[in-house]
Amino acid sequence: MKKKIPVKISDAVIILLSLGLTVSSAFAAYVKPQNTAQVFIEGINQRWVFPLDAEETVHVNGPLGETVVRIHEKKVWVESSPCENQTCVAMGHVDWGWVACLPNNVFFMIEGADDFGNNPDSTAW
Secondary structure, three states: OOOOOOOOHHHHHHHHHHHHHHHHHHHHHHOOOOOOOEEEEEEOOEEEEEEOOOOEEEEEEOOOOEEEEEEEOOEEEEEEOOOOOOHHHHOOOEOOEEEEEHHHOEEEEEEOOOOOOOOOOOOOO
């Protein structure tokens, strides 16, 4: 004959609180709001992630030297680069999409904005 283990009300409350805390922690850790834009900056063996509304200047080392990426007033741009053609600098300020400095192996993209992909490219004619 099996012996029943009595469950007290305090035991049930503790179990429910633990379950609720676990679920809310999982949502807080893994679910980000869809309207939160983030800037991903990558170089050789380097990676940074910032919110788009951050005020940051990032110095990214590459094979040609240092590329400076700036985040200011919800826009991102390559401030300076040691590459010869300076195409990445000429891209100017962007608030969605991506920019790459291929000669120096530096790349950044903005991801997660509500309007991502709905604006025309600033370089489009």
